[in-house]
Amino acid sequence: MSEPVNARILGVGHHVPDNVVTNTDLMRVMDTSDEWIQQRTGIRQRHFVTEDQGPADLALHAAREALREAALAPADLDLILLGTLSPDVDFPASASLLQRHLGVRGMPVMDVRNQCSGFLYMVATADAFIRSGDARHVLVVGAETHSTGLDLSTQGREVGVIFGDGAGAVVLGPEPDAQKGILSTHLHSEGKFAEKLMVEPPSSRVSPRVSADMLTGPGSRLWPRMEGRYVFKHAVARFTEVITEALEANGLTKADIDILIPHQANLRISQLVAMGFELPEEKVFNNIQRYGNTTAASIPIALYEARREGRVPPGTLMCLASFGAGFTWGAALIRW
């Protein structure tokens, strides 16, 4: 094993399906309003697949874009990680399907199932593999096809309006300068609240794990359940806590943050967190307005757009942070 180095992001990619679903579109299938959705979540539109497309299909486009920027071929990858809570099939991992779509074999692939924090859990894992000298190039993709598992009737509107489909990817590689790249990662969980935001079936603790009554009618349990207010309250507290932890671990203060890219769960959560750190609007990147919550994909999609807008010049101190189902939460500090 070689000496430890930092890991850094060599390339970023994103992909969303073409089909845009606006709040007004949703008003045709449920009793809701553009104003109600925007006021609660900030969301104006999201993208939904229109044909059989799983997260691995969306991930392929994002991965290719990230590889292009990194000037690498799929065969150069030593490890592929895919984060999703809406896997293509029951098993194997969606990462296996992505590996097939990329036309490569041999390197290990695995799924990371950490919901909205999936991207940060993968970045931490990629960092561990690269810093230990075991891998040079790691592909990390967050990808979701939520739309095939949402109750888009009036009864399901609290949750149904929030989520969108999409994928975001980064390629990571070694960074010899210890002052650059991923400075630290911080991961947390609290399973006491696992059932505050969940999808139960297929559930190995229920016999049989899939039954007809789970699939049909207004009681379908394939749809997510969320105690929104509860999640909101914990999200603001945990986002704040873990960003503080990341800053302290590096001897930095909130004034050092050049850009915060929070997981895009809810615009109101992001705004409250930013306010707590006294971050002006130009130091926080939000795009939930156009994509909804794409869980594991949200941070890399936002990162892609932030860079495209020129908001990540060299030397930028970036803070990525997330909170979501599990509960799981995390943060990473990155020097570009």
Add this chain to the structure above:
Amino acid sequence: MPAGVVLGWGRALPPRMVSNEELAPALGTSASALTERTGITRRHFVEPGVAPSDLAREASLDALAAAGLTAEDVDLIIFATMTPDIAFPGSGCFLQDKLACRTVGALDVRAQCAGFLFALVTADRYVRSGKAKRVLVAGGEVYSTALEMAPRAAAVTPIFGDGAGIAIVGAGERAGILGATLHSDPGDLERFWCEFPASRHTPARMDMEHFNAGDHFYRLDAERVHPQAERALAEATREALARADVPLERIALHVVNYFDPRVARKAIAGLGVPDARILATAEAAGHVGAGGIPIAVADALASGRVRRGDLVCCSAFGAGMSWGAAIVEL
């Protein structure tokens, strides 16, 4: 650079043992026919409501005690399973709560039957890179609630059993995970998979048509998987030995995790390893997926078949296809 060492192993099997005699009527055949087809004679099934995280909790207490640690000492959980407690969140979150760990990270990984090896190597990389000091690595499955009890499943259902195993990976000066290799090849993944529920299926992940067709049950073309598994297990073992720079003769026990114990044995015997040094995990209590290796190692330690300080070679092959091997000092 610190290195990963395994500080303790633990395992838990649910109390209810299910024989081939008990399964045979529902599967429309005889107990001996099931044994002949699968090489498996018995397995354990949970009582209703028991999840992989429950079995993993029990196994964790065992492993933490062996390591002389408490749940408070754990700074990362990695949970490998292909039969999670619920669709989401992951089983690691449930285990964090059931063990009353601090609010540490709980990484859930999916690499099917090789999941434990993928998780073990990941734990080692967290320790080597200084990102974690004591990682609780869990592999656990509750397959019994997913199995089809009908004659057409007679070649699949008898294979699987429930259980969980744990390895606690800590930081040492000298490597305890001496060499490892992990691989995936998706070329023939439909030979062993379960398609539904499928998020890629529009407009809904699962409908009555697919339910009635039984597309939420496991599909396995064992005869076509065996040759690939046999080659891959042997090759991975050679690779891991080379990376660890350890001669084959120094391995006290080969712990081989594959759903057909006869193929598992044959793969390693082909390297010139005597039968007494091969432990096919599925022999004792069926194939337990990500739980197979740590359950078998904990068993072998408890029975005195191996001792602390011995070198074992853990290998696995399964759906994905994903496979690997690791040389571990006990």
